[in-house]
Amino acid sequence: MINFNGNIQPSSTITIEKNRGFLFGDAIFETLKVVDNKILFAEDHYFRLMASMRICRMEIPMNFTLEYFEEQILALTNALSFNHSVRVRMTVFRDSEGFYAPLSNDIGFVIEGQKLLSKEYNVSTDFYEVELYKDFYVSKHLLSTLKTNNKMINVTGNIFAKENDYHNCILLNDDKNVVEALNGNIFMKMGNSIVTPPISDGCLNGIMRKQLINLINKMEGFECLEKSISPFDLQKSDELFITNVITGIQPITKYRKKEFGIDFSIQLNEKLNELI
Structure with a gap:
């Protein structure tokens, strides 16, 4: 139907x-x-x-x-x-x-x-490993920020992830900066700062991205910054998580040799469920 x-x-x-x-x-x-x-x-x-x-x-x-x-x-x-x-x-x-x-x-x-099985957003505590996808790059222009039917980089990236036993991949732009994951925006926690790539870097203008930026900036002691992220920054972060409107928040638990916690993801998810 x-x-x-x-x-x-x-x-x-x-x-x-x-x-x-x-x-x-x-x-x-x-x-x-x-x-x-x-x-x-x-x-x-x-x-x-x-x-x-x-x-x-x-x-x-x-x-x-x-x-x-x-x-x-x-x-x-x-x-x-x-x-x-x-x-x-x-x-x-x-x-x-x-x-x-x-x-x-x-x-x-x-x-x-x-x-869908659940009304609320639930944070998975399962192991979730990602890797960079470097076969193709996201261009830094306005069309990259839209949800168009041209998603070949996401399709080939998912095949690469499946072939190499990763749960997801991280996309880079022409400057070799982090843009997003294959199925959502990416956030990085470093101390009390939560960083996500700016729209000008070519990332999707995500609906959940917008909600979480607003939520984080209302949380006492935290701030959300929109600035470029290098792949090297990922290994220095405390937490990484992916966001989209269906899943909500998906914590990343491993990138290369670095393992990450999920405490902030759980805390933020509680705020998200209060919002809806």
Whole structure:
């Protein structure tokens, strides 16, 4: 069951050989968490989607308001009859014929959902090892900060991680600075400072990233800094963790020869669950 352009139906009628999202990666998407019929951080997701559509020069329909955005997502989750918690992906694609040059900038969308096991965010205490992925690098430009269908570096990075028994990999930009993990933003704790790469370094403009920056800056004795991180800095840190809107906070317990604690991740996760 999906929501295709506002219609709840068993599957889409999209033919992939004519769809620009498939042919050229000409699509953007949002991954959201819905809990008890409420979209977490709905406004942030909506405004990021609108900004992404503008950057990609897509034509935004007049009726594509925040209310419409929420209605379309909840129409699907209600139709699915999942209890409590749902992972939702909304993909917006340029609905046009043409080759590299589209004949129009009109859009279509598909919304799909999957059941989640928990409403709350839970910090895993399991062993979690990461490594640098250096086959390809993230470019420092605005498109790198968007959630587009062009995710080949994330796909090949995940294959590399699986082949080498890592749980995740860390991506670097053209300056060889840390950008993010394969599936989320990265944070590094050094004393009372929590550091995360700035958007200008090419990292995803993450929704959970924004929430946690705000939460950390409200915690007594801690501050969150947005500044470049070198791979060498990772081995000097006290804690490392990855963030996204579905998992919440995923602590990294090992990078190369350095092992990390998870105390701050647990503390921050408590604040996050209070927020939602």
